[in-house]
Amino acid sequence: MSVSPSASPAVSSPGSTPGSASGSSSVSSAVSAPTQADLFDFVRRTAADTELxxxxxxxxEGRTWVRLDGPGGSEAWLIGWPPGTGTGWHDHADSVGAFLTAxxxxxxxxxxxxxxxxxxxTLELTDDVDRERRLPSGEGRAFGRHHVHEVLNESPDRHAISVHAYYPPLPQIRRFSRSGSILRLEQVERPEDWQ
Structure with a gap:
């Protein structure tokens, strides 16, 4: 089975505030789920909190993290990355998300x-599916459901810190190994495995 490229979701950042569910003033009594844009706005504002x-x-030697209160019931994290650390290939199942380097x-x-x-x-990937983004301080991205990626601090001598938010709260994380064009599902983690 081979996998072909698809379009990546656009990132926008409306003027909603951290903790708001949707940034809109709807008359409805039901609170809307936060969108990718809401999550991106939250991580951007949170990363600007220098005291936090x-x-x-x-x-x-190892990554550190603190759980944060995300907007609209989302799951949010502040993560420290020592030099040379990374996540390995993974996705966030049915959750949309955003992260930004602080x-x-x-x-x-x-x-x-x-x-x-x-x-x-096991999947065989086509040659044109790989994307790389460098995200210096103040830059990040939002992503849709089933987004497969790895995040790395490639610095030989400097920590990185980032803010992440997901909605709905992560139901699972699928972990993958990769050898060339071959992607292999290795493990499925549930919230109790990392909280």
Whole structure:
């Protein structure tokens, strides 16, 4: 099975405030779920909170994280990245998300392809699906459901810190290994595995 490229979602950043569900003044009594744009606005504003960013304890060897209150019931995290660390290839299942580098620089490698959600263990990727983004301090991105990526701090000597938000709160994370064009599903993690 091979996977072909697909369009990547656009990132926009409307004027909603952190903690608001949708940034709109709807008369409806039901609160809307936060959108990718709402999540991006939240991570952008949170990353600008220098006191919060400076409060994250950093470990010289492993990533550190603190859970945050995200908008509209979303799951949010402040994450510290020692030099040379990364996530490995993964997705966030049915959650949409956003992240932004608050200090340092991160690299995101991603696949511009929709993967099947179930029923596979190994896929052969086509040559044109790889994307790389350098995300220095103040830059980030939003992404849609089933977005497959890895995030890395490639600096040899400097920590990076980032803010992440997901909605709905992460139901699972699928972890992958990659060898050339072959992507293999290795593990499915549930919230109790990382909280």
């Amino acid at each position: 960013i400076a409060s994250l304890p950093l470990d010289p 200090s340092g620089e991160l690299t995101e490698n991603s696949l511009a392809a929709r993967l099947p959600t179930d029923g596979w263990k």
